[in-house]
Amino acid sequence: MPESKSRKKATYTPPAEKAAPKPSPRWWVPVMLGLMLLGLVWIVTFYISRSAGRTPDLPLPIGSWNLAVGAVLIITGFSMTTRWR
Structure with missing residues (x-):
């Protein structure tokens, strides 16, 4: 019987x-953690100075924008976690 051709x-x-x-x-890690902690301290300082009855001059005299500054610091720290290897 003839042999079939093999496939190549x-x-x-x-x-x-x-x-x-x-x-x-x-x-990278110290900066990442530092930004998150700095944002937390910023917001806590703002709330403590506000609850003490003073005008919110701490940490900066920019009123409620202090919350935005703290949030940006925290978000920047968390965004750095996505690039951490």
Whole structure:
């Protein structure tokens, strides 16, 4: 009986591996945690100075915008966590 032709398939070549992401610099985590803590302290200082009956001159005399400053610091710290390796 005649022998059938064998199929010639290309050998499997795996896709090239991507380079592993570089680790974060050593200063990344302290800055990240520092921003989150600074934002928390900023907001707490604002609320404590406001509840003491004084005009909210602490930490800055910008009124309720102190909450926005504290929130931006906290959000910046949390956004840094997405890049932490």
